[in-house]
Amino acid sequence: MATITMSLSGSGIVNGSKNYTINDTDTQSLLDWAIATYSAPSPAAPLTNAQALLAWIQSWINGTKTAVQQFKTPAPVVPPLITIS
Numbered sequence: 001m002a003t004i005t006m007s008l009s010g011s012g013i014v015n016g017s018k019n020y021t022i023n024d025t026d027t028q029s030l031l032d033w034a035i036a037t038y039s040a041p042s043p044a045a046p047l048t049n050a051q052a053l054l055a056w057i058q059s060w061i062n063g064t065k066t067a068v069q070q071f072k073t074p075a076p077v078v079p080p081l082i083t084i085s
Contacts, residue, residue: 022030031049038047038055047055 031052034052034056035047035049038052038059
């Protein structure tokens, strides 16, 4: 069994944690998916399990950051219509 502990922190203070226990089969399935999804461009240099897991986490962080930036970006202002007389 693998145990994953995640601590949520804000301003350097731990404000909560979650403990998840997953079995080895599920852990390997997750790593297989991460390797297939984030495989290296060259088959001569495949990812290790740790590299694949870190790539998956980095992708999740980048996606979250992009979503927040898009959410906080104001919509463009539509220019007024041009009337031709």
